[in-house]
Amino acid sequence: MKVHCTNCNYQYSPRSGKMPSKCPYCDKQGSIEKIKEMQQWIDEIADEEVEKSSRC
């Protein structure tokens, strides 16, 4: 998982796998948002298609 700070635009991957409550770079509270990576989109679409075909 990758997150970014909406305040300073710092991007990193938290090791705990959890959303940090504040930015480790600029120290602003509540500025961290999750980034959805392209591979994640692809994986989700692939899962959907498998589900549909198994239903038939």
Ligand SMILES: [Zn+2]
């Ligand atoms: Zn920041």
